[in-house]
Amino acid sequence: MAFDPQPIVEEFHDKYTHQKEFLQVVDSFLNKVTPFIRENPDYQDRGVILRMLEPDQIISFRVSWVDSEGKEQLNRGYRVQFNRALGPYKGGLRFHPSVNLSILKFLGFEQSLKNSLTGLQLGAAKGGSDFNPGDHSDLDVMRFCQAFAAEFFHIANSEADVPAGDIGVSEREIGYIFGYTNKLKRKFSGSFTGKSLESGGSCLRPQATGYGCLYFVEQMLRDNDLKPGKMTANISGAGSVAIYACEKALEMGIKVQTLSDSRGVLVDKKGLDEEKLAFIKEVKMEKRGKMEEVAEKFGLEFEKGKKPWGYACDIALPCATQNELSEEDAEKLIDNGCKVVAEGANMPCTNEAVDLFMKEGILYAPGKASNAGGVSVSAFEMAQNRLGMRWSAEEVDEKLRQTMKHIYQQCVEYGGKINGKPNYVTGANTAGFARLYRAMKNQGVF
Secondary structure (H helix, E strand, O other): OOOOOHHHHHHHHHHOOOOHHHHHHHHHHHHHHHHHHHHOHHHOOHHHHHHHHOOOEEEEEEEEEEOOOOOEEEEEEEEEEEEOOOOOEEEEEEEOOOOOHHHHHHHHHHHHHHHHHOOOOOOEEEEEEOOOHHHOOHHHHHHHHHHHHHHHOOOOEOOOEEEEEOOOOOHHHHHHHHHHHHHHHOOOOOOOOOOOHHHOOOOOOOOHHHHHHHHHHHHHHHHOOOOHHHOEEEEEOOOHHHHHHHHHHHHOOOEEEEEEEOOEEEEOOOOOOHHHHHHHHHHHHHOOOOHHHHHHHHOOEEEEOOOHHHOOOOEEEEOOOOOOEOHHHHHHHHHOOOOEEEOOOOOOEOHHHHHHHHHOOOEEEOHHHHOOHHHHHHHHHHHHHHHOOOOOHHHHHHHHHHHHHHHHHHHHHHHOEEOOEEOHHHHHHHHHHHHHHHHHHHHOOO
8 A cells, every 4th residue: 555644744733733843844754755655665664754753852941040130030941852863862952032842843853854864873853942142141141051051961972962053052152051061070071062173173163054055056056057156146144054155155156145134134236245244254253243234334235124035146045044935935036036045044945935946946955955064064073072183174174065965966866856957855855764764664663
């Protein structure tokens, strides 16, 4: 009998009615891999597929702390350990008011496919807190991170669970959590990635996700006879992913026209350059300031409350957050002649937007493929910590390029074509699923 995903869909919708983000990723995944499962009887064990969709363990804990004014504050912390069939749990910590179980389960499952797709020995997890670092002083951020570490230190372990950063958790936050974890454990441990170089971090870790995204785009352009020097790109976000995607795009000769933050979009029709990008890094990454400062300094356009997707471009790189690019945004991009969309963030395009891109023949790379540079260099950081050595930036960059090339080849091999264009979506989902399924099947039921 042919594999039917509908009973699984109905079961998860009944059990997790209010977890819309998690249900979104379950629906999308089953839709993409069902044709492959039906054609390959060796991948039709319903029990394995169900276990793949359920986290191994969900840990929730209270984080109480005292701010610099002497007031007691209370937040909630989480760790969703999704799957360790391929290695220790690996995935970021996110500090943002929107953090909840639905989002973390959605991110954790995506992480399991992404980590599988890299070909590296990485399990999958996601975690964080509803704390917002942007609302607090550096001292209060340190106090919160230490309180978080006091509840979390027994979870982080270089052989079991290795967290990294995500939205709201940069090298600063990782440093505070890592340092306090070491104090509580009374040892120096490689139990976190995204650390500073001085603390055992890897060269190019801050750049990895943005660079990796452009290395994937580079392959897309080459295989589809598109010349980067003749193309324009609109990028969303102003964190490390967006900024370093912009940096690498400029190196490739692509004209970058936008970056954005929560207040609106910065538009430069002439194209951002190294001087402007250096100031953006200073404002957004060092001073944690506003994009309006950049617009004022260089006389650029800043549209409050707008997104980058209403402006004509050849390449769209959503690098901010999940579900930031809607079906309406996709229609605008298509109407304006966009040819390539590659996700730098985790699932920034809604399912409806993705369906539209596929229908219209847009070259579209899902985040589980084009966003995988960060976790890849995290794996390199883990390897360096185990070896007690550091690789040069050139060595890390070459390993990153090769990993992104491997991911790209997997997407092409498993994806086939749709409307005459490579189907990177089906390829990424299917390749990630197939490797993880084989590992879980091989290890038995438990």
